[in-house]
Amino acid sequence: TRYDLRKESSMQPVTAYKIQSRARTILSSRGLFQKKTSLKTAFKQGRRCLRPFWMTLLVAVLLLGYAHADEVIMKNGDRLQGKIVSMESGKLVFETAYAGKVTIAWDQVARLTSEDILVISLPDKETFKGKAITAEDGTLVLKPETGPATEPIAMSQVKTLEPPKPPEKWKFNARVTAGADIEDGNTDNQKYNADFRLGLSKRPHRVTLYGEYNLENSNGERSSDNSLLNLDYNRFMSEKWYLFGNGRTEQDKFQDLDLLWSVAGGVGYQVWESKKKNLSLQIGPSYVSEDYSEPQPSFDNKDHRDYAAGFWAIDFDMWFFNQVLQVFHHDGGFVSFEDSDVWRVRTRTGIRIPIVHHIFASLQYNYDWVNSPADGRENYDSRVLFKLGWEY
Structure with a gap:
């Protein structure tokens, strides 16, 4: 600015206002000065900045939910994730977030896993209790809260399957x-x-x-x-x-x-x-x-x-x-x-x-x-x- 003031005598005098405006323009172009913005404008800018964060968080929550869901794999290769409700009379009731409760033919299920404890009963009234873990097609393996996992149980031999009932109250x-x-x-x-x-x-x-x-x-x-x-x-x-x-x-x-x-x-x-x-x-x-x-x-x-x-x-x-x-x-x-x-x-x-x-x-x-x-x-x-x- 000082240089501009000392230009040739033919240059018009520069007022203080013009000097201030020109300096502001120079600094702004170099990112050293920003105009004051209103609160509403700042909120909009912040929301745009946080939008990727919220999208990432939503995806993480959805993935976390699927990671903790029960899973049923059908013989045709289809996979369902949700919650095992019960199985009796050859019908598996499975609850999903997108279709609610659906009924599946038990003989069409290849294998399943669960995040929660399940109770299964066999035709001889023998019962087993534990989480269903990964097993070969056509079998169930339960991992109890304590102790080793069960031997593979043929799914065709399972009479009923359901989560444990809550403790009965007086x-x-x-x-x-x-x-x-x-x-x-x-x-x-x-x-x-x-x-x-x-x-x-x-x-x-x-x-x-x-x-x-x-x-x-x-x-x-x-x-x-x-x-x-x-x-x-x-x-x-x-x-x-x-x-x-x-x-x-x-x-x-x-x-x-x-x-x-x-x-x-x-x-x-x-x-x-x-x-x-x-x-x-x-x-x-x-x-x-x-x-x-x-x-x-x-x-x-x-x-x-x-x-x-x-x-x-x-x-x-x-x-x-x-x-x-x-x-x-x-x-x-x-x-x-x-x-x-x-x-x-x-x-x-x-x-x-x-x-x-x-x-x-x-x-x-x-x-x-x-x-x-x-x-x-x-x-x-x-x-x-x-x-x-x-x-x-």
Whole structure:
């Protein structure tokens, strides 16, 4: 610039503004000076610069996903990557990111590998567990979490294949019902009844607690007073068979029965178990102890008797008409091994009709039979109950 100012006298004077502009132009051409840019322009320039980075990251993520995917190689050479869902009845269900779940003929699969643990079963019910690793066509090799890999297993011998099921959680269920019948005026009667059932289960364990209470007053005097509490524990040994332990207490003042308690154990069989229908059967030996309010001539003037007995129980319920009505039946009893005339049965039969949410109405018939009751007492008690209940 100084040189320009000292040019020949014929050159026009150069103002400070022109000098500054000319200097800026020279420096900018050499990359030594940049104009100030707006924030919006800078953001656009930065985004253009980062675009290759984001594309690279996306490709890396996709490649990483494929690297950790299960892979199925078909006999015709096709390769599928995704997630093994299950295989049974000769059909492999495979889930891909682009086509969802697809069904593949198992006999068309040449080999497969998995990133997660698989459980396979053979026709003889033998099972293996581990990750499917690379093997020859037509075979499976599983690598367990610990220990060596299995010997090659012929894929034609595999009956089922699936990921291991998640650990089962404890399941809780409850049901409470109550009813009342109150008459006043010329008739003075009050009837109250209630029962509950609590269940807690997690295979192989199942615990059920059941209780009930019935109370009646007639013309100011007590006419019925009895209760029952029953605890049942089941230990499943297989899908259907289980061992059980049972404890029961009950009392009935108008049968002169102060206390009956019993313990039982044996084997049970779960015929059905689902939300729609349930049926279980139990049988085994038991020990029964009975205490009465006064000596009984038929018991050799004793107010107590105990005996070894056989025990049985049936528990049934089933929904009908698309869960509009549920039918149920429960019964159980004892038969003395020492005296075949000493036996008792307790039954509960009825229907339940859902009303709204967890609320339901029930109509129930109770029938109890004691073949050898206290002296002067009837063999049976029966009642029809209409109740409202809550179930969870």
